[in-house]
Amino acid sequence: MQNKNILFAATLCVLSFCSPRGNCDFQKGPLKSTKVLGFSWENCGSAKDPAVMKALSLSPDPINIPGDVKANAAGSTSVAFTSPLSVNVTLEKEVAGFWVKVPCVDELGSCHYSDACQILDTLTPPGQDCPEPLHTYGIPCRCPFKAGDYSLPDSDFYLPNVDLPYWLTNGNYKVVGVLGSAGQELGCLKLIFSLHSA
Numbered sequence: 001m002q003n004k005n006i007l008f009a010a011t012l013c014v015l016s017f018c019s020p021r022g023n024c025d026f027q028k029g030p031l032k033s034t035k036v037l038g039f040s041w042e043n044c045g046s047a048k049d050p051a052v053m054k055a056l057s058l059s060p061d062p063i064n065i066p067g068d069v070k071a072n073a074a075g076s077t078s079v080a081f082t083s084p085l086s087v088n089v090t091l092e093k094e095v096a097g098f099w100v101k102v103p104c105v106d107e108l109g110s111c112h113y114s115d116a117c118q119i120l121d122t123l124t125p126p127g128q129d130c131p132e133p134l135h136t137y138g139i140p141c142r143c144p145f146k147a148g149d150y151s152l153p154d155s156d157f158y159l160p161n162v163d164l165p166y167w168l169t170n171g172n173y174k175v176v177g178v179l180g181s182a183g184q185e186l187g188c189l190k191l192i193f194s195l196h197s198a
Contacts, residue, residue, distance in 0.1 A: 033064065033065065033066065033161070033197070033198050034064075034065040034162065034164060034195060034196070034197045034198075035062040035063065035064055035065070035195070035196040035197075036058075036062060036063040036065065036193050036194070036195060037061060037062040037063075037193065037194040037195075037196065038061065038192070038193055038194050039058050039061065039063070039191070039192070039193045040191070040192045040193070041053065041056050041189060041190060041191050041192070042189075042190050043187070043188060043189060043190075044176055044178075044188040044189065044190040045178070045185055045187050045188030046185070049185060049186060049187045049188065050077050050078040050079040050147075050186055050187070051075070051076070051077040051078075051079075051081075051179060051186045051187030052075060052076055052077075052187065053073070053074075053075045053187075053189055054074040054075050054076065055072065055073060055074040055075075056071075056072075056073045056074075057070075057071065057072050057073070058070070058071050062196070063159070064159075065159045065160075065161065065162050066158070066159055066160050066161045066162075067158075067159060068156060068157070068158055068159075069156075069157050069158075069159055070154055070155070070156055070157075071152065071154075071155055071157060072152055072153055072154045072155065073150075073151070073152045074149070074150065074151045074152070075149075075150055076148065076149045076150065077145065077147055077148070077186070077187070078147055079147050079186070080144055080145060080146050080147050081117075081143060081144060081145040081179075081181070081186070082117070082143055082144045082181075083115055083117035083118070083143050083144075084114060084115035084117065084118075084181070085115060085116045085117050085143065085179060085180070085181050085186075086112065086113065086114055086115065086116070086179070086180045086181065087112075087113040087116045087177055087178070087179055087180075088112050088113075088177070088178045088180070089109075089110060089111050089112075089113070089175065089176070089177050089178075090110045090175070090176045091109050091110050091173065091174075091175050092110075092173065092174045092175075093171050093172070093173055094171060094172040094173075095171075099174065102167070102168070105165070105167070106165075108165065108168070109168075116143075116179070117142065117143035120141060120142040120143060121142055121143075123141065123142075124141045124142055126142065130142075133152065133155045134152075137151070137152055137153070139152060164195075164197060168195070169195060169197045170195060170196055170197055171194065171195060172192075172193075172194045173191075173192070173193055173194065173195060174190065174191070174192050175190070175191040175192075176188065176189070176190045176191075177189050177190075177191075
């Protein structure tokens with residue numbers, strides 16, 4: 001995602017690996033199917049943050065996993081992103097009307113990732129073309145990310161079965177991801193959604 005915020009980059013990269021009937025190896029537990037309902041997002045950083053998501057849409061609602069999803073996104077960054085890029089994720093679940101922070105367990109939950117660039121390199125090793133539709137639209141899938149605007153028009157993805165851990169099941173969730181480099185916040189994205197697993 002050329003110059004989008006790395007949160008945007010990571011979102012699109014994850015989606016791209018689930019694309020054209022692809023294979024996402026996120027097996028964690030025994031659940032059979034999941035529905036994602038009421039997905040919404042917002043920027044949560046300061047007005048000075050260089051990376052901003054301008055649009056992000058996922059449909060249908062609910063999203064069935066496994067199943068098809070249509071996504072489009074747009075964002076921009078006024079600075080280039082290079083390694084190391086830290087990402088701090090805070091995951092909260094609503095419990096009895098209160099938001100409770102979910103701890104980091106097996107790299108899932110409220111976790112700190114010291115370098116998102118290394119994570120992206122494991123998804124698409126250097127020297128390998130970025131997966132579709134990123135390749136078609138000239139959106140990079142690994143660092144460095146140049147400053148500028150990025151846009152992904154409506155694109156179809158297939159989400160295979162994702163077995164979630166038992167503690168990440170039915171309920172309402174908030175996820176806040178903060179991208180940073182050299183102690184400076186570059187961008188913040190907040191996602192809100194509900195999960196229903198069967």
